[in-house]
Amino acid sequence: MEKVYSVPSTKHEVVGGFCPGCLHGVVVKLVCEVQEELGILDRTVCVVGVGCCCITARHWKCDVMNAPHGRAPAVATGLKRMAPKDTVVYTYQGDGDLAAIGLSEIMYAANRGENFTVIFVNNSTYGMTGGQMAPTTLVGMKATTAPFGRKAEDVGYPLHMCEILNQLGAPTYLARVSCDSSPNVIKTKAAIKKAFQNQIDGKGFSLVEIMSACPTNWGLSPLDSIKFMREKTMVEFPLGVYRDR
Amino acid sequence: MERKFMKGCEAVAEAAVRAGCRFFAGYPITPQNEVPEYFARRLPEVGGQFVQGESEVASINMVMGAASAGVKAMTSSSSPGVSLKAEGVSQAANGSLPLVVANFMRGGPGGGSIQPAQSDYWQATKAMGNGGYKLIVVSPGTLQEAVDLTYKAFELAERDRNPVMILADGCIGAMMEPVTLPEMKSDEQLEKEKQARKNWLVNGFKHREIGPVNIDLWGGRTSMLAMEAIAAGEKPGPRGLEESNRVSGELYERWAKEDTMVELYKMEDAEYVITGYGTAGRVAKSAVDALRAEGVKVGLIRPIIVFPFPYDAYKALDPKKIKFILDVEMAIPGQMVEDVKFAIQDRIPIHQFGRSGGNIVGREEIIAAFKAL
Numbered sequence: 001m002e003k004v005y006s007v008p009s010t011k012h013e014v015v016g017g018f019c020p021g022c023l024h025g026v027v028v029k030l031v032c033e034v035q036e037e038l039g040i041l042d043r044t045v046c047v048v049g050v051g052c053c054c055i056t057a058r059h060w061k062c063d064v065m066n067a068p069h070g071r072a073p074a075v076a077t078g079l080k081r082m083a084p085k086d087t088v089v090y091t092y093q094g095d096g097d098l099a100a101i102g103l104s105e106i107m108y109a110a111n112r113g114e115n116f117t118v119i120f121v122n123n124s125t126y127g128m129t130g131g132q133m134a135p136t137t138l139v140g141m142k143a144t145t146a147p148f149g150r151k152a153e154d155v156g157y158p159l160h161m162c163e164i165l166n167q168l169g170a171p172t173y174l175a176r177v178s179c180d181s182s183p184n185v186i187k188t189k190a191a192i193k194k195a196f197q198n199q200i201d202g203k204g205f206s207l208v209e210i211m212s213a214c215p216t217n218w219g220l221s222p223l224d225s226i227k228f229m230r231e232k233t234m235v236e237f238p239l240g241v242y243r244d245r
Numbered sequence: 246m247e248r249k250f251m252k253g254c255e256a257v258a259e260a261a262v263r264a265g266c267r268f269f270a271g272y273p274i275t276p277q278n279e280v281p282e283y284f285a286r287r288l289p290e291v292g293g294q295f296v297q298g299e300s301e302v303a304s305i306n307m308v309m310g311a312a313s314a315g316v317k318a319m320t321s322s323s324s325p326g327v328s329l330k331a332e333g334v335s336q337a338a339n340g341s342l343p344l345v346v347a348n349f350m351r352g353g354p355g356g357g358s359i360q361p362a363q364s365d366y367w368q369a370t371k372a373m374g375n376g377g378y379k380l381i382v383v384s385p386g387t388l389q390e391a392v393d394l395t396y397k398a399f400e401l402a403e404r405d406r407n408p409v410m411i412l413a414d415g416c417i418g419a420m421m422e423p424v425t426l427p428e429m430k431s432d433e434q435l436e437k438e439k440q441a442r443k444n445w446l447v448n449g450f451k452h453r454e455i456g457p458v459n460i461d462l463w464g465g466r467t468s469m470l471a472m473e474a475i476a477a478g479e480k481p482g483p484r485g486l487e488e489s490n491r492v493s494g495e496l497y498e499r500w501a502k503e504d505t506m507v508e509l510y511k512m513e514d515a516e517y518v519i520t521g522y523g524t525a526g527r528v529a530k531s532a533v534d535a536l537r538a539e540g541v542k543v544g545l546i547r548p549i550i551v552f553p554f555p556y557d558a559y560k561a562l563d564p565k566k567i568k569f570i571l572d573v574e575m576a577i578p579g580q581m582v583e584d585v586k587f588a589i590q591d592r593i594p595i596h597q598f599g600r601s602g603g604n605i606v607g608r609e610e611i612i613a614a615f616k617a618l
Contacts, residue, residue, distance in 0.1 A: 012457070012459050012460075014459075014460070041457075042449055042450050042451035042456075043449035043451050044449060045447055045448060045449060047310070057460065058459070058460040061457040061459075062449070062450070062457070063447045063448065063449055063450055063458070064447070064458075065310075065313055065340075065447045066336075066340070067306060067309075067336075068306065068332050068333060068336045071302065071303065071306040071332075071333070074298070074302070074303040074304075074306035074307050074310070075306045075307070075309055075310040075313075076310060077270075077296065077303075077306075077307045077310060078268060078270065078296075078306070078307035078308055078309060078310025078311035078312075078313075078314070078318065079310030079311065079313060079314050079447075079448065080310070081268070081294050081296070081310075081311065082267070082268050082294065082310070082311040082314040082315075082316040082318070083314040083448040083449070084314075084448060084449070084452065087314075087448050087449050088449075104299055104300060104302075104303065105299070105302075105303050105306070107299075108298075108299035108303065112296075
């Protein structure tokens with residue numbers, strides 16, 4: 001019988017490490033599939049951020065470098081510029097890592113038009129540390145550090161990274177996609193592939209923001225989390241291609 | 246050998262380029278702005294890259310990225326900026342990345358002043374960042390030493406796969422002196438050196454002799470050793486963070502035995518000792534000469550590498566011969582004096598004279614402090 005589906009050869013076969021219903025696992029699989037299809041595994045480096053995103057480190061078969069919290073785009077800058085010309089570099093970051101502590105690093109890497117790929121997973125919370133308020137937490141949404149819900153008059157509004165980065169001149173590709181449904185997973189993979197292909201073609205900075213769920217810290221079942229994404233987070237963060245040059 | 250009249254910051258940068266530095270990232274801060282400025286125009290000439298980081302934090306992380314690609318890399322700053330780099334230096338020490346960090350110290354604490362000081366001895370030698378790690382810390386007293394120690398810093402970083410710190414003060418960065426520049430390492434030589442370390446680089450496994458690395462190999466310094474062992478057909482040793490820290494600890498002990506560097510000046514018949522490092526040590530040397538001209542039997546102990554600290558130079562002092570030690574620093578309270586006390590252990594009286602807040606210690610005031618004792 002023909003084998004039509006398997007774990008990508010570009011991924012270590014290890015136990016996930018993610019909570020049930022978390023979509024990080026889907027994103028990891030998609031990135032690995034893209035690496036397999038592009039045939040770039042042996043010349044690729046992942047710079048992982050800190051948070052749940054660093055759980056992915058055990059999955060990548062490509063080279064992996066751990067950056068301090070939020071600094072992955074800076075590490076990737078030095079690495080990409082000085083590594084052999086055909087090296088493919090991507091950062092894998094969550095929303096706390098990229099949009100809070102690492103906001104400066106991502107803004108400037110994007111503004112310099114660094115030729116690497118950013119995989120940015122947005123689940124509106126700090127997952128690993130236990131559900132604290134993230135820069136992407138919705139107004140009114142409860143978090144362990146916003147027990148009465150996020151109050152805009154106190155802590156402001158969620159940061160929309162694609163829209164913010166779209167103000168800059170240099171970025172090549174900015175897209176927000178989601179892993180809530182099969183059709184969207186297919187679109188997510190296409191966006192990831194484009195973001196890697198752009199780098200291979202020397203076109204510059206590409207970022208894919210991927211909407212995800214955190215059932216554990218949202219206090220919802222995996223299926224209710226998907227519903228919450230469709231009704232709430234994906235409304236606050238509209239999907240779409242914000243920049244494609 | 247080329248001899249040139251150069252400014253300290255530029256001499257350090259040129260020595261770095263000649264040692265093979267091909268990547269520099271830094272952020273403007275007085276009194277070391279001539280370092281990034283020099284690299285910005287010099288690195289493109291030798292096929293290197295300069296990036297003005299958006300912050301000190303970003304700069305050290307860029308340098309880490311370059312180092313993991315196998316390129317000799319450096320960043321530079323001054324006191325408050327070095328505090329910001331501590332996060333990255335700690336990460337680099339854990340990841341066993343060779344890189345060089347220069348600190349042209351200014352007055353502190355906090356933003357302090359922009360004038361020269363020796364305010365960061367404790368920071369550099371005791372706890373540069375979180376986690377408990379050490380760096381070799383070189384501390385030049387002349388521009389020639391700054392050049393030679395910068396060149397050496399890159400070799401030490403490579404040898405140990407550990408960050409090295411150049412602890413200079415603002416004086417060293419700002420003043421001009423004639424220097425003899427070291428030989429420029431050739432591209433062939435640099436490529437050869439890079440090939441020697443290819444088995445632990447993180448720039449795509451096709452450049453190594455071993456393929457994909459899984460998480461079982463991870464754990465700070467031991468990951469690198471394990472990758473090299475596998476490439477050499479050997480069984481990798483124990484791994485993990487604790488083992489990594491143990492291996493690092495052994496490295497620091499070796500430094501104490503093999504890497505101390507200290508100037509002993511007019512110590513043979515000395516009855517008094519003045520001690521200091523960097524610019525304070527240099528001014529103290531001229532105070533020793535002036536006192537000797539008056540017939541006072543005084544000598545100088547000037548640590549050139551301040552970590553590992555040259556404890557033996559002090560332990561060797563004979564309490565029957567030496568009446569007291571005067572420690573001179575551009576820091577109040579004195580910082581290095583604690584290491585001197587640790588070495589002497591009450592065997593000889595130790596006095597301390599310091600200036601701070603951006604004031605450079607003067608020869609006459611050292612002599613006055615000495616005579617007051």
